[in-house]
Amino acid sequence: MTIERVQPEAPPSPERSPALVARGLRRRFGRGTTETEILRGVDLHAEAGEIVTITGRSGSGKTTLLAVLSGFDTPDEGSVTFHGVPAEAVPWSVCAVLPQALGLAEELTCAENVALPLRLGPRPTRAVDVVVSTVLAELGLAALADRYPAELSFGQQQRVALARAVAPRPTVLLVDEPTAHLDADSTEAVLAVLRRVADEGTAVVAVTHDPAVREVADRRLELDGGVLLPV
Ligand SMILES: Nc1ncnc2c1ncn2[C@@H]1O[C@H](COP(=O)(O)OP(=O)(O)O)[C@@H](O)[C@H]1O
Ligand SMILES: [Mg+2]
16 A cells, blocks of 8 residues: 655745845946946845835836846846745746736636646646636636636736736745736735735735835835835
8 A cells, every 4th residue: 555645845944044035136228328227236135924015216127126036137246046045046936926017828718827837837736726716716816717818907917917926836926016907906805815925935025106015015125226225
């Protein structure tokens, strides 16, 4: 007889370094006289279980920062680590992103979009359908599961992209203006999901203009002049 053992997840050790640490990030665009340095030495850390918000005027570099943190873009200088491991050495599933441009697969239904990282990830989830329908319901999208992104409003698509990001329970979740296109009810659902995933151990970094998002933050930062400052 074989006994199937379910490996419990290793509990986070208190000595472990923060979920996310960025040191001295610099990012420049353009050349010669048109060169501008958007990130000028950004230091940031986010611990498991906390929500950190980053505000800043339009064009201050918030989206650029999230792109560098997520590995979508490469900094000119500086480093990003996840629990002390260099970003380039961690599996893609460690860090999930809700980008400003949502990047949903148009040929997949909403439910299929959310299921995708679960099916591709290193820890295959047996109950993919249950996870997908639960998170879609949590975000008020249950009735839209079998629709295609093009059949949804932008705000609905944004919540599908958030569902896709949180479903695999990433170590770090980066969200860019997560409530920018939402009414009050949907905003409340999104904030509840951010709080839940943080409470379950994810480190959440949210770029936002929305005071409602700042209200749920454990720590608030502002990107100003290319550096992050506490507010
Ligand atoms: N790939 C790029 N090439 C050149 N300039 C860029 C690029 N990406 C961003 N920028 C510039 O960097 C600045 C910051 O942009 P962004 O990070 O999108 O700001 P925010 O998200 O805070 O509004 C803007 O002036 C933008 O034009
Ligand atoms: Mg932006």
